[in-house]
Amino acid sequence: MTAPRPVEPEDATAEPWVVEEWSEGPVTPPERDPFYTAPDGWETVACGTVLRTRPVRLALFGRLRQRIDAWQLLFRTRDLENRPHVSVTTVLLPADSGRGSAGGRPLLSYQCAIDAVSGRSFPSYALRWHAHARGTVPQFEFLLALHAVRLGWTVTIPDHEGAEGHWGAPSEPGYCTLDAVRATLSFERAASPADTPVALWGYSGGGLASSWAAEGVAEHAPELNVVGAVLGSPVGDPASAFLRLNGTPYAALPILVVAGLRRTYPEFDRLLHRYVTAEGLAVLTSVERMTTMAAIVRLRGYDFSRHTTLPLTELVALPEMVAIFDEIRPGGTAPEFPMLVVQATHDQIIAVDDVDGQVRRYRDAGASVEYLRDRTSEHITLLPLSVPLSLAWLADRVAGRPPGPGTTTTVFSIALQRRSVAGYGSMASTLLRAVLRRPIRSHTRRRPRTR
Known part of the structure; x- marks a missing residue:
């Protein structure tokens, strides 16, 4: 698990703000x-x-x-x-x-x-x-x-x-x-x-x-x-859900999480570029424009491992992946x-x-x-x-x-x-x-x- 982030102080030195209506x-x-x-x-x-x-x-x-x-x-x-x-x-x-x-x-x-x-x-x-x-x-x-x-x-x-x-x-x-x-x-x-x-x-x-x-x-x-x-x-447990839902009628749900984590963790995005094919990256990019139900319909039964160079179980077992999944x-x-x-x-x-x-x-x-x-x-x-x-x-x-x-x-x-x-x-x-x-x-x- 990564080290805790520093807490931002909330004190009287913060600037006042005039609310825009x-x-x-x-x-x-x-x-x-x-x-x-x-x-x-x-x-x-x-x-x-x-x-x-x-x-x-x-x-x-x-x-x-x-x-x-x-x-x-x-x-x-x-x-x-x-x-x-x-x-x-x-x-x-x-x-x-x-x-x-x-x-x-x-x-x-x-x-x-x-x-x-x-x-x-x-x-x-x-x-x-x-x-x-x-x-x-x-x-x-x-x-x-x-x-x-x-x-x-x-x-x-x-x-x-x-x-x-x-x-x-x-x-x-x-x-x-x-x-x-x-x-x-x-x-x-x-x-x-x-x-x-x-x-x-x-x-x-x-x-x-x-x-x-x-x-x-x-x-x-x-x-x-x-x-x-x-x-x-x-x-x-998001990692457990990722593996369990892959290839099911709800396969889009973990794919949407992956699309979100790419935005949160630069190191996660780098791992995806290393182990996911161009077709898989295109799928991740496409869901960024979809609503939840639209993604579920579009990716029903989708198996993400078709577009990875490692089996999913090995991919999520990488130390960098384990650290991220532990944190989330x-x-x-x-x-x-x-x-x-x-x-x-x-x-x-x-x-x-x-x-x-x-x-x-x-x-x-x-x-x-x-x-x-x-x-x-x-x-x-x-x-x-x-x-x-x-x-x-x-x-x-x-x-x-x-x-x-x-x-x-x-x-x-x-x-x-x-x-x-x-x-x-x-x-x-x-x-x-x-x-x-x-x-x-x-x-x-x-x-x-x-x-």
Whole structure:
């Protein structure tokens, strides 16, 4: 494992910044949208500083405009090598509530399963009204964020891969997520970060990003009042997933990670040029323009070893590869707050053994982890089925209720849990309101509902 990067100090010497307030503007992909381009002088401000803002209109699948208040914030963060970077987060508030109205509401940072490097897959683009983002996962997850708003949360949805699409990178998604939380609290004029309870939640690639955020709080953003995190199917071991998914219907997923790691690690890119043929490099370049679903369809059954000069098992066993894959494996740092991990035992994408290992590493490091395994679900169905229980668990942390024992429980179906059954009717109501384009308003003005 590589040596830890130096921590960037956050102190009073950071330069002040006058926030630029933009109008919404046209809906264009991030690489062509000037909103995503950092203004001059931004490098000297502290991580989490809001550089510019704009109101935005959001829609289900880019077409069904939602009646909800939303803003986007360009903010300063950092990369794995402690270099300044920028990213964007999308902030959701109940309809007609207005900026600065989040007093009394806790903050939920929801990390989408971006799972691609194309800017079209970033939630800040994919969730906008008239966005052309067919095949992006965040468009499917948007309903979950709307539901959280109805249950009393302010929701922030960061582009946790940063502006350059560093999918698969370690630590960076955590820095970006935590700086998005800082930016959101600043935008919402919170008196102090400690005044607002913060929760982290994500599934699949979003669960991996949430893992890095949970691990990074003590080092990167200790002032935040993070009360808990829900990690849904959080990958566990990217190297294992790379070998297991190669040649399967989901072969594109590890290829997309490789495309992201090329951008993060120059030494990784050099290894690829040494051991991957020109045809294989062309495949990696082609997926940089694809959304997640488009890549899955295009590369169904693709065997990467057809385009390598070494068998894959030997390629990933190279010392340089081992060092990188060790670094991108989560679970090395124990968060100081409780976590809930949910995983399907028959997941066709993320192996339950890999998530078992991540949970074990957290517990060995001293973390409090409740681990719920589902015998009936698979990767796609577990996310919607786990929504009521996940949000209720986070609401309990906000309310100060003690977490359950840090045990592993395997159930027939998470859908049959009491809190799940009680929450599906409310989810159906949110779906109906979204489809009918009714205002998305909070059930409660102060705290999210726990039942």
